[in-house]
Amino acid sequence: MKKKNIFDKITYIIRGNGHPLILLHGLMGGLSNFQSILDFFPKKGYKVIAPTLPIYNIPLFSTNIYTLSKYIINFLMKIGIKKATLIGNSLGGHIALIIAKKRFDLVHSVVLTGSSGLFEKSFGGDFPKRENYEYIKKKSQDIFYNPKIATKELIDEVFNTVNDKKKAIKILYLAKSAIKYNMSKDLSKIYQPICIIWGKQDNITPPYTARLFNKLLPNSQLYWIDKCGHAPMMEHPKIFTEILEKWLSKFNFKDKNFLV
Template identity: 75%
Template sequence: MDKKNYINHVTKGEGHPLVLLHGLMGGLSNFKSIFDFFPKKGYKVIMPYLPIYNRPLFLTNILDLSKYIIKFLLKIHIKNATLVGNSLGGHIALIIAKTKLNLVHSLVLTGSSGLFERSFGDAFPKRENYEYIKKKSQEVFYDPKMATKKLVDDIFHIVNDKKRGIKILYLAKSAIKYNMSKDLSKIYQPVCIIWGKQDQITPPKVAISFHRLLPNSELYWIDKCGHVPMMECPIIFLKILEKWLSKFHFNQKNFSL
């Protein structure tokens, strides 16, 4: 780990900061479309790698992970950022917005946990069954072909690694325990909710609940799309996000894809 920068991350561009927060079983590659596009439009894109597997077990929970990201943002002198969170990353973004108001200008939630999320469950049944893991991986997407062999292999190895598997369970349970239904009314920053209509992990009713409970939110749907819209439908996702961000006049560059 780069001690100077506190946490492994990649940065590109200059301008208003977009901080990308990936999910529990996700990675930085999930945000490739955002990382490639927005620096060209006058934004500074920052992608921290969430230290899910290399923290002590007693610190493996969503609240401590949120504190870790807060320390990282303070360390690199980021304020008034737009936090873009998918799944667990969206949950972390909400906690940060509630906890450190000056760090967060706005939020973008896509397939976010925090209210309800279907996952592998309280344990990993049949974790040694490759076909079972493949099926669960495919459920993340509308198009099952998006669950490539490499992606399934990676997940299969993670859940069959005892140490990493235990940490995933700890984080998943802590996310379920830290339900934010009573906190959302206190989050007044602008929130853009972009949701896949066919999301099986955080179903459409979850997006509707977020929209109802967050005072300053807008909800956008992407059809024929699952739990990771920025990965499965990147062009549509980028158009929605760029148009929403443009209302804040962070930059004057014209939008084009």
């Protein structure tokens, strides 16, 4: 019997045509986190592709950030994408940086927002109170400057996820893997253009993390969004897309010699 391979079945959204933007969600995130990008950029001449990370489909012994990076590399190769812009939030940003370092041929540029890779406060440590709904509610609200962004639907989803024992263990494995793979010594080797969009009130990856990314990455620009937490594309989608569109407009993606 043929062994099932997680790379054989890829779930993703694809919209538009043009230079590819690859959306990489965080550990507790999903494709809906990038709804503003999915709605806006296909109308502006970009191909937007959002794969679902197989966080809960990976065997436990290989549940780590390397496996997820390999998943995205295989995914990009399978659908014939080259010289893409990787847009990553939290764990997704960390994955984007690993791919940019390993596969220069696949990555034109990277957009980081609330990215791990240097420092990140764990969502819940060992989830000591995972059965306490109010605790999970507070932790979910802490992701945002405006706690109302953490809707009941979002809180319920997080609560159900961390109270699924198998999912909770995999989340902890991935979180520890991300902490272990600190990229401070790798960033100087990543030469692609990097756009850093950060919330000034990010409690998960605090502002000094963004400044350190900007200092260590050779070709980066840092943009701040005020009254904003760990997920700027959710909390201030209009401002986020405006910053991103302006930054992307610097590149001549329509040049016939530009490989997409």
